[in-house]
Amino acid sequence: MTDTRTDTDWLDCIKWDADGLIPAIAQDAASGRVLMVAWMNREALQLTAAEGRAVYWSRSRRKLWRKGEESGHIQVLHELRLDCDNDVIIMQVEQRGGIACHTGRESCFYKVFRDGHWQDSDPVIKNPEHIYEHKHE
Incomplete structure (x- = not known):
């Protein structure tokens, strides 16, 4: 019997949305933080x-x-998972530089709902102007 699978058959299992996209969650491999x-x-x-x-x-x-590619804060892949409905990816990553958010914070999820409104809860690790200053040269 001949194996007719290709190197990209695993991509055919994905339920892509109407635009050919799938949401991808990046999670810190060490801490578990999204x-x-x-x-x-x-x-x-x-x-x-x-x-x-x-x-x-x-x-x-x-x-x-x-x-x-612009900030230097790459995400090194440790593990790639697909959910039970085949429509969401979650990646365990090592976040180089400790900053994932373009605001200079560890996580994009830094706003907490308290007392009826959203409050910033996480500190800025590095000013975004300094992260992206080479873009304005």
Whole structure:
């Protein structure tokens, strides 16, 4: 019997949305903290697995982006999982530099609902102007 599977058959198991995307959760492999949620298309997911680092699809810029390509804060992939409905990816990552959020915080989930409104609960580790200052040169 001939094996007719291809190297990308695992991508066919994914239930992509109408735009060909799947939500991807980045979780710190050591602490378990959710760092961010972004989107992946087929190519981004394939590159993430191949390169061992998080690659996302930017819906606003309509292009692939490797996490940390501008900030240096890359996400090294430790484990990739698919949920039971095949429509959400979760990645265990090592967040280089300890900053996942473009605001300079560890996590994009730094707002806590208290007393009827959202409050910033996590400190800024590094000023975003300093993270992205080379972009303005």
